[in-house]
Amino acid sequence: MTTPPTRRRRRSALPYFLVLPATLLFALFIVAPGAYAVLLSLQRRKVSGGLLGAGSEVVWVGLDNYRQVLADRELWSSVLRMLAVGAVTIPVTIGLALLFALLLDTARARFTRVARLLIFLPYAVPGVIATLLWGFMYLPATSPIGGDHVDYFGPAAVYASVANIAVWGAAGFNMVVIYTALRALPPEIYEAARVDGSSELQIALRIKVPLVLPAITMCTLFTVLASAQLFNEPNTLKPLSNAISSTWVPLMKVYTDAFVNSDIYSAAATSVVLAVVALLVSFAAARVVQARIAGGDR
Template sequence: MAIPLPRRSPRGAYHAGRSRLPYLLVTPAILLFLLFVAAPGVYALILSLQARKVSGGLLAAGSRTVFAGFDNYSTAFHDTELWGSVLRMVGVGAITVPGTVLLALVFALLLDAPRVRLARFSRLTIFLPYAVPGVIATLLWGFLYLPATSPIGGRAVDYFGSTTVFFSVANIAVWGAVGFNMVVLYTSLRALPPEIYEAARIDGASELQIALRVKLPLIRPAIAMCSLFTVLAALQLFNEPNTLQPLSNAISSTWVPLMKIYTEAFVDSDIHQAAATSIIFAVGILAVSFAMSRAARSRFGAAAPSGRGDRGDR
């Protein structure tokens, strides 16, 4: 006599499908990460442990790949040109990070002020530079800087001087990044419950006091997140100086670390040294990101401030 098998109820099948749904949704992101991040990283690590050995004397009749161990890393650590590019990157970041966050915060507070006019138009105008590709924006600013085509005093001010070039590059980065950070901060402000503002006004607080003593403390996690994003963007500086290089003698082919890595790989044809430098640079970025994330989590907590919902759009 055959024993009938138990049937899965429709409710059990529904719950089983729902339990698998999150894994199905994240599968494309995981595959893309493995394909375009993890696999190239492993390949770069393998290349960094190798070197190209030329044979054949002066004629250089042939070459072969040999295991070099950590020789490429030792060369990178003792490369003064690399550390000089790091210092220049830090110099630009010292202008870009506070400039971007402060301007985004000021714009967000102004747009969140009561009885503000043309709020939608102003938001779009501030955000629009973020939608412009970085290379195109840099070319536009490059022509604004050139003395022959500059409408902003290029004949009187040397925007490509050895010192002013830092501000010229930082200006382009700030111009393109303020809009995104403004939207993040403005969204955080709109999520705050309006009862807090009403209570502060009843206590006699002015709009400036509300902005400085009420709004800013409540959106500090959002400010920390914008600061983290801006620091990471500053560490990956490449498009602006690389595009401005033909216009300025003050910008060399190794002006920032990513330009040096590009030069080593595609100009000097030393792919193994470039891989070692890129591994060192990637580890440094991960360390900075991890340290800032831990500091923000310990200072503000993992959860962002929550309110009763958006207060609507003006």
């Protein structure tokens, strides 16, 4: 019995109908704002007229805003500060997530459900609230962690203070991803390794870690992108620390240019540059993940 043509057409149109809401939302909140930002980045407001008849108009300047952005030393300084925080955040976050996942996956682990919940719980705390909590713990007057003896908001220590908040909030999420990948592995592999005399440490380093390497790579990608979007932590700590300026990281500079200096055109150009860099990093990391998965399948 053949399917009627009308029913076949309905079935072929069903996938498009199901993805239509997501497509519309993507176009509305990602594509349209991105296109508008690109348009703004190619323009500039020009002041014209004398003292009495002063006015302004928006003029087309092409790539001039991008040339100014790429030559802006303040932007490159903020990028270096972001990279300094990321150099701490990325390896510590992935290292702790992997350590927690391996410990929870051991045969002798107890109360794993409670432990998973406690480790994941900081991820559920909004970033601004978490930063305020840590900010009060850093202050000498309210610090229970030695704020009288350590200047957590000093020019050098502030990098570790910001990185600590980012690690505290992100390690739990990455732990869940890696732990889920570990639980998906067949237990027969571990049993065969134990029969051969392998210790739990050898099983973890020589079997578990190589097999969940795609999950670790994906978590690294998430953490790199999160580090590139660093904003909440330094922006919330700025009133508490003289070492954090209004342009301390690139996104803070974009915010300052757009909403404090009212220069939305330079801010748009900076945003486009950062978005392109993030896309390139994501694309490169995705290719690495695919290569790891393909290598694991073979």
